[in-house]
Amino acid sequence: MTDLAIAANRLRKSYGDNTVLDGVDLAVPEGTIFSLLGPNGAGKTTAVKILSTLITADAGEMRVGGQDLATDPQAVRAAIGVTGQFSAVDGLITGEENMLLMADLHHLSKREGRQVAAELLERFDLTEAAKKPASTYSGGMKRRLDIAMTLVGNPRIIFLDEPTTGLDPRSRHNMWQIIRELVTGGVTVFLTTQYLEEADELADRIAVLNDGKIAAQGTAEELKRLIPGGHVRLRFTDPAAYQSAASALREASRDDESLALQIPSDGSQRELRSILDWLDSAGIEADELTVHTPDLDDVFFALTGGAVVPTQNNQPKETAR
Numbered sequence: 482m483t484d485l486a487i488a489a490n491r492l493r494k495s496y497g498d499n500t501v502l503d504g505v506d507l508a509v510p511e512g513t514i515f516s517l518l519g520p521n522g523a524g525k526t527t528a529v530k531i532l533s534t535l536i537t538a539d540a541g542e543m544r545v546g547g548q549d550l551a552t553d554p555q556a557v558r559a560a561i562g563v564t565g566q567f568s569a570v571d572g573l574i575t576g577e578e579n580m581l582l583m584a585d586l587h588h589l590s591k592r593e594g595r596q597v598a599a600e601l602l603e604r605f606d607l608t609e610a611a612k613k614p615a616s617t618y619s620g621g622m623k624r625r626l627d628i629a630m631t632l633v634g635n636p637r638i639i640f641l642d643e644p645t646t647g648l649d650p651r652s653r654h655n656m657w658q659i660i661r662e663l664v665t666g667g668v669t670v671f672l673t674t675q676y677l678e679e680a681d682e683l684a685d686r687i688a689v690l691n692d693g694k695i696a697a698q699g700t701a702e703e704l705k706r707l708i709p710g711g712h713v714r715l716r717f718t719d720p721a722a723y724q725s726a727a728s729a730l731r732e733a734s735r736d737d738e739s740l741a742l743q744i745p746s747d748g749s750q751r752e753l754r755s756i757l758d759w760l761d762s763a764g765i766e767a768d769e770l771t772v773h774t775p776d777l778d779d780v781f782f783a784l785t786g787g788a789v790v791p792t793q794n795n796q797p798k799e800t801a802r
Contacts, residue, residue: 485544486511486638486669487532492541494527501527502538503693509686511637514660514670516684518677518777520785523690525673529642532671533563546638562636564644569630570623572616576607579615579626583633601629605659621652628659638669645679657683677777687777689784696784701777706747708775708783713748713756716741716769726765748774 487509494502501524509515519525530536532545534554543550546560571579577598584594602611605625610618615626624644631639641660645653653676660670660683674680680687681701688698697704705711716739717723723740727733733742746752753772760767 484511485509486513486546487515487671488542488544489528489532490542492528492531492543493539494524494531494536495539500693502531505541505690505693505695507688507695509669509671511669512664512667513685514664514672514683516672516674516680516687517690518674518680518687518781519690521675523785524693525690526642528690529563529640529671529673533561533640534558535563559634560637562631562634562639563642564624564627564631564639565642570615570618570626572614574615575612576602576615576618576626577611579630580633583630587634589633597633601632605629619652620648621655624648624652624656625659636668638671639663640671642673643675644672645674645676653679677781681777689781691785697780702774704777704780705775706749708779710779711746711748711772711774713744713746713753714741714769714771714773715744715756715767716771718768719766722765722767725763726760726767729759729763746772748772
């Protein structure tokens with residue numbers, strides 16, 4: 482447990498008769514990106530609020546940054562930063578003034594505050610806009626300023642609650658790069674998102690929250706292998722080789738017109754090696770081998786009963802080999 486940035490066991494939270502979190506277990510290793518997925522109302526933001534000391538849980542054991550959330554919440558607050566889905570930036574003052582205000586809240590001296598503010602504004606490409614009112618910033622600039630403000634206290638753990646909601650594709654990709662750089666610098670990121678592509682692109686581990694419970698968790702590839710429908714497609718240009726392979730691989734679906742076979746597979750390295758070894762031993766050469774795996778959309782719909790979730794690309798991923 483010593484190398485876990487966040488550990489939660491049997492986390493519970495209810496509002497009246499509405500159980501929002503029902504025995505949730507989470508384990509987030511240090512220096513990683515952990516993504517919590519779920520439809521609206523699944524309890525993602527509630528989990529973030531509890532783990533970041535904003536509200537209290539009804540039950541459960543939680544440690545954040547090595548500190549017990551119940552007995553030493555102040556030590557937890559000293560180790561974390563939080564950026565919500567709605568920006569904390571004050572639009573009436575400049576970007577620099579927002580940064581200096583945050584430095585004051587962290588009790589930095591004026592000299593140190595100005596130094597930290599200048600370094601972070603430069604790091605997030607906001608130096609030219611530093612003297613302008615934050616209300617004039619684009620959505621992407623406000624998000625960058627929001628994270629820069631979060632970093633003033635040099636947190637080891639950052640909670641990002643749907644940080645790219647409402648951003649255009651370019652700003653979203655810029656934000657992804659910022660998140661990767663944070664982790665490269667040793668920070669642990671707890672990311673909630675509705676964008677499946679975002680979790681697939683960034684997260685080392687993913688948990689899917691549905692009806693207050695963790696429906697599944699693991700790496701993106703592990704989650705994809707939970708869902709049936711994956712297959713390997715072999716395509717041939719030699720009709721004789723195609724017929725030989727089709728006769729031997731009776732479990733494969735045939736496409737006689739395109740000389741292609743479709744073999745059910747979870748896409749694992751073991752199964753691919755088995756297919757390639759068989760082709761070698763039989764002296765049959767396939768001209769193309771393509772792995773088709775379910776994507777996170779399929780995983781999400783299967784685990785949450787078809788709840789609608791924003792995504793940029795609903796096409797299954799294919800990897801040519």
